[in-house]
Amino acid sequence: MTTDTILNPFAKLDPRYLARLREVFDRASYTEKTIEDALPMGLRDNATKEGAAPGVMRAIPQDTPLGLLVRTFLLNVPVPQEALAALLGEELVAGLLAGEFLMERPGGVACPVVIHPLRGFYIVHDGLGARLTPISKHLVMGIGTSSLAPANAAPRRHYRRALDLGCGGGFQAFHLAQHCDEVVALDINVRALNLGRAAAVLNRAGNIEFRHSNFFSAVEGEKFDLVVSNPPFVISPESEFHYRDGGLGADRVTETVIRGVGNYLEEGGLAVIICEWASLKDGQPHDRLKQWVADSGCDVWVYTSEQDDLVSYAMSWLRSYQANLSAEEFHRTYDRWIDYYEGLNMSGVQTGLVVMRKRTGDNWVYIDQAAAVIRGRWGEALLQLIDIHTMLHTSTADEILDQPYQLSSAARMRHIYQQAGNRWASTEAEIFLVEPLPYSGRVDQYTAGLLARCDGTVPLRKLVADMGEIVGVSFPEIVEAAMPIIEGLMQRGYLIPVSLLPPDPEVPEA
Ligand SMILES: C[S@@+](CC[C@H](N)C(=O)[O-])C[C@H]1O[C@@H](n2cnc3c(N)ncnc32)[C@H](O)[C@@H]1O
Numbered sequence: 001m002t003t004d005t006i007l008n009p010f011a012k013l014d015p016r017y018l019a020r021l022r023e024v025f026d027r028a029s030y031t032e033k034t035i036e037d038a039l040p041m042g043l044r045d046n047a048t049k050e051g052a053a054p055g056v057m058r059a060i061p062q063d064t065p066l067g068l069l070v071r072t073f074l075l076n077v078p079v080p081q082e083a084l085a086a087l088l089g090e091e092l093v094a095g096l097l098a099g100e101f102l103m104e105r106p107g108g109v110a111c112p113v114v115i116h117p118l119r120g121f122y123i124v125h126d127g128l129g130a131r132l133t134p135i136s137k138h139l140v141m142g143i144g145t146s147s148l149a150p151a152n153a154a155p156r157r158h159y160r161r162a163l164d165l166g167c168g169g170g171f172q173a174f175h176l177a178q179h180c181d182e183v184v185a186l187d188i189n190v191r192a193l194n195l196g197r198a199a200a201v202l203n204r205a206g207n208i209e210f211r212h213s214n215f216f217s218a219v220e221g222e223k224f225d226l227v228v229s230n231p232p233f234v235i236s237p238e239s240e241f242h243y244r245d246g247g248l249g250a251d252r253v254t255e256t257v258i259r260g261v262g263n264y265l266e267e268g269g270l271a272v273i274i275c276e277w278a279s280l281k282d283g284q285p286h287d288r289l290k291q292w293v294a295d296s297g298c299d300v301w302v303y304t305s306e307q308d309d310l311v312s313y314a315m316s317w318l319r320s321y322q323a324n325l326s327a328e329e330f331h332r333t334y335d336r337w338i339d340y341y342e343g344l345n346m347s348g349v350q351t352g353l354v355v356m357r358k359r360t361g362d363n364w365v366y367i368d369q370a371a372a373v374i375r376g377r378w379g380e381a382l383l384q385l386i387d388i389h390t391m392l393h394t395s396t397a398d399e400i401l402d403q404p405y406q407l408s409s410a411a412r413m414r415h416i417y418q419q420a421g422n423r424w425a426s427t428e429a430e431i432f433l434v435e436p437l438p439y440s441g442r443v444d445q446y447t448a449g450l451l452a453r454c455d456g457t458v459p460l461r462k463l464v465a466d467m468g469e470i471v472g473v474s475f476p477e478i479v480e481a482a483m484p485i486i487e488g489l490m491q492r493g494y495l496i497p498v499s500l501l502p503p504d505p506e507v508p509e510a
C-alpha cells in the first residue's frame with residue numbers, strides 16, 4: 001500500500017470513523033433532497049459547480065447541522081472546530097483529524113475532499129481547485145453528464161458479477177453494488193481507488209472490490225454479466241488528467257475499451273459504455289467504431305447525436321480548463337488542439353452510448369442517431385430494444401409476420417387533416433414516443449390504421465393482409481411496402497412483439 005499522500009490521502013484513517021460519520025449524516029439528514037429543498041431554484045443540481053458556494057452558503061445558514069455539514073463536506077470551507085465537535089462529537093473530530101480526513105485550516109477545520117450526496121450515495125471526489133495543486137493529474141472527478149448517461153442506461157436487474165471500468169470515485173460501482181452480488185471497480189489512478197474505498201464505507205457497500213488496473217489488466221481471464229464504463233475518452237493532444245485524457249492519443253481509449261470488452265462478458269452479458277470516437281475526412285462518421293466492434297462477438301446498439309465539429313469540441317473542453325491559462329496560453333493551446341486534429345485527418349467527433357451484448361452467432365450493429373438526451377433510468381427499455389433487434393435479426397419474415405404486436409405505452413399519435421371537399425380528411429399522422437428514447441416520424445393513414453389495431457391479439461400477418469385489401473394491392477406487394485416501415489417502428493421501440501413484453505406483475509391472491 002502506497003504512503004504517498006496524494007495517492008493514498010487517508011492511509012492513517014481508521015475506517016470506523018467514516019462509519020460513524022455516516023451515522024451523523026443520517027441523523028442530520030445530509031442528503032441530496034434536503035440540500036436541494038433548501039436551495040433556490042437556480043442552484044439545484046448545481047451546488048458543487050464552480051462559483052456556487054456563496055449562493056449555497058447564503059441559502060443554508062452555518063448555525064444549523066445541515067449548514068455545518070454542507071460547508072465542511074460539500075464546499076470544503078473551513079468551519080470552527082468547536083462547532084463541528086458539538087455536532088460530530090469530540091472523539092470523531094479528533095479521529096478524522098488524525099486520519100487527515102479533516103485538516104486544520106485558517107478559520108477552522110475543513111475536509112480536503114468533497115462528499116457529495118447523490119442518488120442515495122455519498123460520492124467522494126476532489127474539488128475543482130485541486131486542478132491547480134500537485135493532485136492535478138490524479139484528480140478524482142465529480143459527477144457529470146458522462147457519469148449519468150451509463151448509470152441511467154444500465155439495467156438494474158439482479159446480476160452475479162459486474163465490472164466498473166475506470167471507476168473514479170465509484171459512482172457506477174455504487175449503483176451496481178445495489179443489484180449485483182459482486183462488483184469489481186478498476187482504475188489506473190490509485191487516488192481514485194482510495195477515495196472510492198472511503199466512499200464504500202460511507203455507503204455501507206461491502207461487495208465492491210477496488211483494483212488497480214490499466215484498462216482490463218487486473219481482470220484478465222475473468223467474466224462479467226454487466227460492465228459499465230465511462231472511460232477518459234476525450235480526444236486531445238494532452239495527457240494531463242487521468243480522468244479526461246487517458247494518455248493513449250487520438251480515440252484509442254475508446255478503441256481499447258470497445259475492442260476489449262467482449263472478452264470479459266459472459267454469454268448474454270451486457271456492456272454499457274459512454275465514449276467518443278473520431279470521424280475522419282476520408283470516411284463515414286462511424287467507420288472506426290464499426291471496425292472496432294466487428295470481431296467483438298457482441299450485438300451492438302449505439303445511441304449517438306450529430307457529430308461535433310472540431311472547433312466547438314475543442315472550445316467546449318478548453319473552456320472548462322482555461323481558468324488557469326492566460327489569453328496567450330489559451331490561444332496557443334487552442335491552436336495546438338486544432339493542429340492535432342488536422343494531423344489526425346479528423347473531420348469531427350462523435351459522442352455516443354455504446355451498448356454491447358455478447359451473443360454467439362451472427363451479430364448485428366445498429367446505430368441510432370438522434371439529438372435528444374434520454375432522461376431518467378431506462379435500463380429495462382434498453383434490454384427490450386436489444387431483444388427486438390435480435391428478434392428481427394434472427395427471425396424469418398414469416399416468423400415476424402406470425403406474431404401479434406402491441407404499441408409501447410409511451411407511443412402517441414397526432415393526426416393531420418386536410419380540407420377535402422367540404423370536410424376534413426386525415427392525410428397522414430405524426431407518431432412519437434414520449435420516453436425513454438424520444439422519437440417522432442410520419443406515417444400514412446393506412447399504417448396509422450394498422451398501428452391502431454396492434455393491441456397484442458391479432459398477428460401482424462392479418463393486419464398487413466387487411467391493409468393490402470383496403471389499398472387494393474396483393475399480399476406480397478403490401479408486405480414489401482409496409483414491412484420496412486413496421487420494422488423501423490420496432491427498431492425504435494414503438495411497436496413491440498408481445499413475446500418480448502414483460503410479464504404482467506403477479507396479482508396477489510385475495
Ligand atoms: C471519466 S472518469 C469516470 C469516473 C466515474 N466512473 C464516473 O462515471 O463518474 C474516467 C476514469 O478512468 C480512469 N482511467 C484513466 N485511464 C485508465 C486506464 N488506462 N485504465 C483504467 N482506468 C483508467 C481515470 O482515472 C478516471 O477515474
